[in-house]
Amino acid sequence: MTIITRRKLITTAALGAGGILSGCDRLSRSPDFQNILASAETANFTVHRALGDRMQMASEYSHADLSPTFRANGTRDPGTPDYAASAAQAFANWQLRFTGLFTKPQIFGLSALQSMPQRTQITRHDCVEGWSAIGQWTGVPLKILLDLAQLKDSANFLVFHCADRLGGRPYYESIDLLDAFHPQTIMAHRLNDEPLPIENGAPLRLRVERQLGYKHAKYVNEIEAVASLDSIGEGKGGYWQDVANYEWYAGI
Numbered sequence: 268m269t270i271i272t273r274r275k276l277i278t279t280a281a282l283g284a285g286g287i288l289s290g291c292d293r294l295s296r297s298p299d300f301q302n303i304l305a306s307a308e309t310a311n312f313t314v315h316r317a318l319g320d321r322m323q324m325a326s327e328y329s330h331a332d333l334s335p336t337f338r339a340n341g342t343r344d345p346g347t348p349d350y351a352a353s354a355a356q357a358f359a360n361w362q363l364r365f366t367g368l369f370t371k372p373q374i375f376g377l378s379a380l381q382s383m384p385q386r387t388q389i390t391r392h393d394c395v396e397g398w399s400a401i402g403q404w405t406g407v408p409l410k411i412l413l414d415l416a417q418l419k420d421s422a423n424f425l426v427f428h429c430a431d432r433l434g435g436r437p438y439y440e441s442i443d444l445l446d447a448f449h450p451q452t453i454m455a456h457r458l459n460d461e462p463l464p465i466e467n468g469a470p471l472r473l474r475v476e477r478q479l480g481y482k483h484a485k486y487v488n489e490i491e492a493v494a495s496l497d498s499i500g501e502g503k504g505g506y507w508q509d510v511a512n513y514e515w516y517a518g519i
């Protein structure tokens with residue numbers, strides 16, 4: 268398991284792979300920053316390269332590559348009264364709450380998210396159950412939302428809480444801060460130029476394109492910043508990690 272903590276993230280920035288963090292002034296104001304810069308100079312090339320790889324972009328495809336249908340997996344409809352009521356009004360009342368270790372916890376409605384800068388990407392989704400599909404996703408880069416909510420220094424992970432339950436347990440997933448600030452990490456509300464279908468996670472799902480399918484949380488209504496994953500669910504960082512020992516880090 269590879270866990271990238273804030274310290275390693277800062278080191279990555281110091282090594283030059285952290286262009287994604289431009290605008291994150293808090294890092295350069297940190298009293299530790301100069302020390303970490305100094306120690307980064309002694310970091311070996313292998314480490315540099317491994318962290319650099321984490322920042323690479325996932326392949327993007329063209330319209331001609333789109334799968335005829337993007338199949339659904341796992342929950343196809345959360346099926347709760349609250350969810351059904353929200354769906355009946357095109358999710359106009361949906362809220363995405365930022366909780367936990369943020370300086371400025373935020374709540375965004377769907378229309379607020381839709382009026383922010385958007386990113387569209389055509390990527391391949393790989394499910395461990397042995398299928399792949401290419402789809403076009405549109406949504407808000409997570410970095411934009413994190414810049415508004417402002418992570419505290421103690422935050423190491425983001426936990427994505429979902430509106431559905433599988434086998435009686437809430438579905439959830441988590442990522443580290445390298446994936447959180449990756450340019451292709453978006454909160455998607457459109458698939459193939461249409462509003463996100465219910466079976467694919469309406470109205471909001473995570474796309475974290477360097478990771479396998481189960482990390483891409485659907486029906487997201489809360490993003491919680493935490494220092495450690497120990498007290499979330501059974502402590503392994505996600506639904507499938509807890510119930511079936513899937514790897515927390517599912518990089519591709």
Ligand SMILES: Nc1nc2c(c(=O)[nH]1)N[C@H]1C(S)=C(S)[C@@H](COP(=O)(O)O)O[C@H]1N2
Pocket residue numbers: 337338339340341342393394395429430431433438439466467468480481482483484485486
């Ligand atoms: N909330 C939630 N997110 C989820 C799941 C789920 O059951 N519930 N299934 C995961 C799995 S295993 C995969 S492969 C993808 C499937 O996304 P899709 O339904 O759009 O194909 O969502 C992931 N995210």
Ligand SMILES: [Mo]
Pocket residue numbers: 340393394395396480481
């Ligand atoms: Mo999956």
